[in-house]
Amino acid sequence: SQQGEEDPQALSIQEGENATMNCSYKTSINNLQWYRQNSGRGLVHLILIRSNEREKHSGRLRVTLDTSKKSSSLLITASRAADTASYFCATDADDYKLSFGAGTTVTVRA
């Protein structure tokens, strides 16, 4: 079964608003990664947070990791139409398999 599960499954927001999505996972991890997928395209790596880190920033992205709750969140601030995409979390555990969740579909309305 898949390691990570994203919540919500879908999210619709107005341009300029913030978008938050969550990821829960089941077993211990070395790191957690977030990816974006535009319709019909391959996935693009956004950010990686290691198990000993609690928060990480990259441009308009903010990722948190709570290993005690086995959960992570991705915040996109000041969203733009170009942020419309599906977002996936992926966990990297001791077995070195990069396992993905089902994703959150984000729609940014103009």
Place this chain on the structure above:
Amino acid sequence: NAGVTQTPKFQVLKTGQSMTLQCAQDMNHNSMYWYRQDPGMGLRLIYYSASEGTTDKGEVPNGYNVSRLNKREFSLRLESAAPSQTSVYFCASSPRTGMGAFFGQGTRLTVV
């Protein structure tokens, strides 16, 4: 700078036919992966190769075989295609485990 290249981009197979999906990366990465993506299921790992000369099963390996031909190339073979293998297949590579992965553009496979 091509990154991860998958061929073909589209393929239609008849049930029982065989084919090989090709993947090559030009970034000197050690780790390579094959995933399938189905609607509502996210990406599921079929096989992966942590380094040249090694391959391991992922979540859904049944019906597939892989070959890590060299450091650059990682192919996925369907020996006898079934309609349940209709999916979009993605190849990915990573410098090593513990780092972000780079994805190809995908192969859309339909088995009729």
